[in-house]
Amino acid sequence: MTTLIPTACLVLLGAAGCAYGAGQSAPADVSAPALAPAAEAKALPQVTISGGRASDMDERRQSTAGKQVYGREELDRNGDSTLGDVLKRLPGVTLGGKPGRGGEIRMRGLGSGYTQVLLNGERAPAGFSMDALSPDQVERIEVMRGPVAEHSTRAIAGTINIVLRDGYQQRDMQLKLSDTVEQGRHAPNVSLTAPGKTGALTYLLSASLFENHQRDGSATRNLDTNAVGEVEKDQALQDQSARRTRGIHLAPRLSYKFDGGDTLAFQTFLMSSRSEGDSSSLLTQSVGATAPEYASAAATSTAASTFLRGFGNWVHKLDGAAKLDVKFGFGSGHSDSDARRAQYDAAGLLQDRFVDSDATRDHSANTGGKYTAPLGRGHLLAAGWDAEWNSRRQSRVALDNGAPAFAESGDNLTADTRRLAAFVQDEWDITPQWSAYAGLRWEGIRTNSERADAGIANESRVWSPLLHAVWRIPGRDKDQVRMSLTRSYRAPTLADLIALPSLSRLNSATRPDRTGNPNLRPELATGIDLAYEHYLGRSGILSVSGFVRDIDDLMRRETTLQTTATGPRWVSAPVNIGKARASGIELEAKFQLVELMENAPAIDFRSNYSRFWSNVDGVPGPNNRLDQQAKQTANVGLDWRMKDWPLTLGGSYNWTPGSTVQTSLSETVNGGAKRMLDLYGLWKFNARTQLRVSASNLLAADYDSGRVVYTNGLAQSADTLARTYAAWSFKLETKF
Numbered sequence: 118m119t120t121l122i123p124t125a126c127l128v129l130l131g132a133a134g135c136a137y138g139a140g141q142s143a144p145a146d147v148s149a150p151a152l153a154p155a156a157e158a159k160a161l162p163q164v165t166i167s168g169g170r171a172s173d174m175d176e177r178r179q180s181t182a183g184k185q186v187y188g189r190e191e192l193d194r195n196g197d198s199t200l201g202d203v204l205k206r207l208p209g210v211t212l213g214g215k216p217g218r219g220g221e222i223r224m225r226g227l228g229s230g231y232t233q234v235l236l237n238g239e240r241a242p243a244g245f246s247m248d249a250l251s252p253d254q255v256e257r258i259e260v261m262r263g264p265v266a267e268h269s270t271r272a273i274a275g276t277i278n279i280v281l282r283d284g285y286q287q288r289d290m291q292l293k294l295s296d297t298v299e300q301g302r303h304a305p306n307v308s309l310t311a312p313g314k315t316g317a318l319t320y321l322l323s324a325s326l327f328e329n330h331q332r333d334g335s336a337t338r339n340l341d342t343n344a345v346g347e348v349e350k351d352q353a354l355q356d357q358s359a360r361r362t363r364g365i366h367l368a369p370r371l372s373y374k375f376d377g378g379d380t381l382a383f384q385t386f387l388m389s390s391r392s393e394g395d396s397s398s399l400l401t402q403s404v405g406a407t408a409p410e411y412a413s414a415a416a417t418s419t420a421a422s423t424f425l426r427g428f429g430n431w432v433h434k435l436d437g438a439a440k441l442d443v444k445f446g447f448g449s450g451h452s453d454s455d456a457r458r459a460q461y462d463a464a465g466l467l468q469d470r471f472v473d474s475d476a477t478r479d480h481s482a483n484t485g486g487k488y489t490a491p492l493g494r495g496h497l498l499a500a501g502w503d504a505e506w507n508s509r510r511q512s513r514v515a516l517d518n519g520a521p522a523f524a525e526s527g528d529n530l531t532a533d534t535r536r537l538a539a540f541v542q543d544e545w546d547i548t549p550q551w552s553a554y555a556g557l558r559w560e561g562i563r564t565n566s567e568r569a570d571a572g573i574a575n576e577s578r579v580w581s582p583l584l585h586a587v588w589r590i591p592g593r594d595k596d597q598v599r600m601s602l603t604r605s606y607r608a609p610t611l612a613d614l615i616a617l618p619s620l621s622r623l624n625s626a627t628r629p630d631r632t633g634n635p636n637l638r639p640e641l642a643t644g645i646d647l648a649y650e651h652y653l654g655r656s657g658i659l660s661v662s663g664f665v666r667d668i669d670d671l672m673r674r675e676t677t678l679q680t681t682a683t684g685p686r687w688v689s690a691p692v693n694i695g696k697a698r699a700s701g702i703e704l705e706a707k708f709q710l711v712e713l714m715e716n717a718p719a720i721d722f723r724s725n726y727s728r729f730w731s732n733v734d735g736v737p738g739p740n741n742r743l744d745q746q747a748k749q750t751a752n753v754g755l756d757w758r759m760k761d762w763p764l765t766l767g768g769s770y771n772w773t774p775g776s777t778v779q780t781s782l783s784e785t786v787n788g789g790a791k792r793m794l795d796l797y798g799l800w801k802f803n804a805r806t807q808l809r810v811s812a813s814n815l816l817a818a819d820y821d822s823g824r825v826v827y828t829n830g831l832a833q834s835a836d837t838l839a840r841t842y843a844a845w846s847f848k849l850e851t852k853f
Contacts, residue, residue: 186259187207192257195813199250283321324365418457487499557583566615619632775788795815812844
């Protein structure tokens with residue numbers, strides 16, 4: 118990496134300067150090609166969906182920092198019921214967990230915390246799940262592979278910004294009625310989008326009501342083998358669970374335009390849900406010197422959560438085309454859960470009774486702003502600030518047969534986080550062929566917590582210099598090269614710093630308790646990105662890109678046997694372990710067949726493939742990869758609009774192979790392969806009403822995962838086989 122950094126600096130800055138100095142002076146109207154697409158993108162709300170795709174591609178092409186935009190066409194294409202189903206098809210994006218159940222959103226194969234996910238450009242409230250967000254509440258998705266100064270640089274893998282329905286000039290109310298059926302269980306959804314305008318005031322109400330029924334099953338084999346290969350314990354665990362969830366999403370937006378040209382907008386987003394579940398377990402043991410922990414178990418659980426977020430924005434125009442953009446907002450999150458579990462012996466007699474209750478309250482406020490001023494044609498300087506305050510109050514009670522399960526059970530945990538940031542960035546169309554972006558961001562985070570009369574403090578400060586450049590190849594107006602040299606980081610989460618213990622009811626090296634570490638330091642990453650793009654027609658592209666990330670102070674969980682108040686227990690806690698490197702290549706092809714061949718059918722083709730590598734210093738190979746990192750991922754899909762029928766057919770195939778990761782000297786984790794086939798059909802009754810039928814996860818392949826821990830002369834393994842299920846969705850969409 119030390120040799121790559123000066124080389125990249127020369128490419129980003131020196132080459133552009135040389136080109137300019139060689140007499141390639143910009144003509145008087147040099148800014149027009151760069152400014153027109155930006156204006157066109159801003160005008161996107163004024164046009165129909167048919168033009169959105171071209172505008173999305175145009176914005177991608179003109180963005181110096183490499184922003185990809187996916188609008189309503191992509192969101193509506195397959196009739197997905199969750200935003201995670203949309204994201205899994207985007208280049209380089211994967212989801213954690215088993216197919217059909219969503220999971221953590223990841224870019225470039227990297228695991229927990231490496232991808233920054235924003236809601237309207239802001240970090241979502243704690244505990245909020247982006248995957249649970251309905252696509253009907255979203256206007257567009259913005260994907261940025263490299264960090265920019267305007268947003269937080271906590272984006273080692275990249276940033277996904279979810280933009281909620283905004284104030285575009287929609288003329289009609291839109292109503293969508295849908296139902297998803299899985300294993301005979303229904304998940305109805307009603308979505309309404311209603312626009313309006315009164316004088317200088319415009320408004321947009323977006324709301325969804327949903328209900329979901331799901332049932333899951335899995336089988337786990339727990340095996341302990343000694344150094345000579347003899348099996349000392351062999352257990353089989355069968356788990357069954359069912360859950361019912363009901364909720365509502367509300368996203369009203371108001372925008373007022375003043376006589377002087379200033380605008381004031383405010384949007385709130387409310388997400389509230391309630392769920393009830395029950396589960397059962399059967400544990401059998403064929404080998405073992407001691408009796409199993411239990412023979413059967415039954416549990417019930419309830420959960421309720423409400424998240425509210427407000428986004429305010431005031432844009433004030435200044436002299437000389439300068440402007441001041443001030444944002445402000447607030448957040449609130451309430452979540453309560455209660456779980457009760459009873460365990461029985463082989464004769465059906467009650468052995469143990471466990472109770473876990475949690476009440477968490479999160480509150481936040483934020484403000485920020487950006488001042489922009491043109492320094493000439495195609496040259497824009499911006500500077501700004503961000504400030505955010507977060508407060509958490511949590512009380513957790515864990516009882517084993519009426520006695521506290523850990524020392525702090527029932528005590529209140531309080532935590533306060535302060536984040537301050539300042540940034541400056543310069544975007545410059547140096548010549549018709551060269552555009553450059555230079556940015557610098559400083560960000561500091563301080564966390565204070567009190568628990569059981571013990572104070573905890575953690576503080577971090579990070580400087581992030583950023584360079585991006587685009588070279589438009591002379592004589593080939595459809596080809597361009599992107600280059601980036603950036604500094605980004607990954608901050609410890611609040612749960613990693615100060616979490617109350619999370620207890621495992623079947624505690625072992627493969628099922629440890631989890632806790633936090635207040636001494637964690639943030640990971641720092643130096644990154645280089647290169648990309649070649651060839652644009653095809655109105656909305657097509659062929660691209661190949663590569664990246665490298667050198668990471669310092671890597672965070673990873675380590676599992677150890679500890680003495681606790683309830684006896685020896687296996688505990689997993691995060692620690693900083695050293696250095697790592699991640700790299701990869703990403704390929705993408707997307708085009709309309711009719712733009713390449715005359716009289717071709719109206720078929721849109723899209724595909725992407727990504728290959729990732731990583732290695733962690735201090736952990737022996739050959740599988741010393743970053744935790745949870747996928748090795749590869751690929752997507753292929755097409756849409757066929759029939760000429761003689763008002764019918765569109767399409768589908769996509771998503772593939773992520775299994776992986777093996779050596780997470781430490783003593784632990785190996787296996788991730789299962791994912792193969793998902795989704796199909797859809799769209800019938801247009803008329804210009805205002807259409808019916809969409811879709812099927813997701815048609816292959817319904819089982820999902821395998823496992824873990825092996827070598828300790829005290831034993832190899833303790835747990836291998837789980839989880840069922841997945843196909844789901845059918847029916848969505849009626851109408852305008853009135």
